[in-house]
Amino acid sequence: MSTPMVLAEGVHKRFGRNEVLKGISLEVAPREVMCLLGPSGSGKSTFLRCINHLEKINSGRLSVDGELVGYRQVGEKLHELRESEVARKRAEIGMVFQHFNLFPHMTALENITCAPINVKGVARDQARDRGRELLGRVGLADKIDAYPAQLSGGQQQRVAIARALAMEPKLMLFDEPTSALDPELVGEVLEVMQQLARDGMTMVVVTHEMGFAREVSDAVVFMDGGVVVEHGPPSEVLGNPRHERTRAFLSKVL
């Protein structure tokens, strides 16, 4: 059996006295697409942010591709990783945000080439070639020199996906990538994500798009109140939920 891309065992996360994650255990295999569903406040986004150490977990074990997130284990003891080591690991994980978070002072192409040039040390010309290619792949070859403010929400999110892909990540995290979009722009973003899934990218997607979860994902996790309520293939969790809570949620969103 290959190493799971993401392995969570009893992950807990507190903000002050508010416990947001109360023991999350799950596994994402390489090339798998997992959708996290659940009401707002259920901890889906927090869990996603824990995976690339934007949030520190309080207890449990969380590892990506066989390596602990944020720590190194020496014997029984955990040692915090240096900032540069955390950064190096983050560079291997792509993340796409609800509000795109493109860098507004850079053009679409500069957004994409910034990290490869400055973090990975890729040559400028090479990074630009790759950037153009990626923009073409998300259908924005004509928007190379546009600033984010000149793009629609759907176009911005596609640039954001291209920006994450430019680092050649082994895992992509999507935090409600279509929630801030006009309904008619959702499709173009989902299409890009679907293509990515077909190309074999490992993806963890927090979403409210049930159609995407049903058609594209290999596994669906339903979370509520900081715990995993139900976990399984989409046909089971979405088609035939066993828990009352899942059923109640699905009846409202479908």
Place this chain on the structure above:
Amino acid sequence: MSSPEVTEPGRPEEIRAVPVRHVGRWVAAAIVLVVAVALVRSAATAPGFQWSGVGEYLFDPRVLEGLRVTIELTIIAMAIGIALGIALAIMRLSPNPLVAGGSWLYIWFFRGTPVLVQLLFWYNIAALYPKIGLGIPFGPSFVHADANTVIKPFTAAILGLGLNEGAYMAEIVRAGMISVNEGQNDAAQSLGMSRLQTLRRIVLPQAMRVIIPPTGNETISMLKTTSLVSVIAVAEVLYAVQNIYSTNFRTIPLLIVASIWYLICTSVLYVGQYYLERYYGRGASRELPPTPLQRLAALATRRREWS
């Protein structure tokens, strides 16, 4: 792009209504005009102004030398202030309480005492520390020199103005950094950028939009504050004209000469600030605002279309 005046078939004709008369505005405009004319007339005709003297001294070599010192002081003090301000702002946002507290203490002290007092302190530093050395703290020192030879009036002026400015710039830079959306940090970090890279490539360039306007203000203010160093005998423009009128008593025309030079310099700074703001505003809106020249050109073409 087609002009909006073009009438398409089936499109209702442009509205040409009689505009509302703004009587109150006209009265206010008339008052402003009368006051302005009165002021200009008095300035032009009152003998006390001695305009001929102004012309005589405007390009006096002593005045121009003073102007050079004023500009030099402004540039160096602002450069120190900005560099120090960025460092202090970053320190203040540090998670380490001692580092953040040190920055806070610095700002508290240098903002809390008048810059004139600080200038006098630096000028009299030799009374406080007769010898200045470089070495290991609490250990041996390698080089040392007499404070009076190291801290000349010009050095004292630069230290006084620059260190004081650093405290103000720190608050301006900090406000700019806080104004940048938290999501920008998330995005940069998720791409594997370090804290320093994030600061340099992502946060500071965006903070610039908030930092530039008050920094322009500070520069203009600094240009005028340099006049304070005349009290510690640095020959900037005010000191130069004071020197001249202390012998010939043509006080008013010489003060006007200094004022004219200050106005010219601040006007130049206005223009510089405008273009700097425009540069850092890119990406903030869909289109950059036109430059005054472009605006003039647009106005001219529109005039031509109307006639």
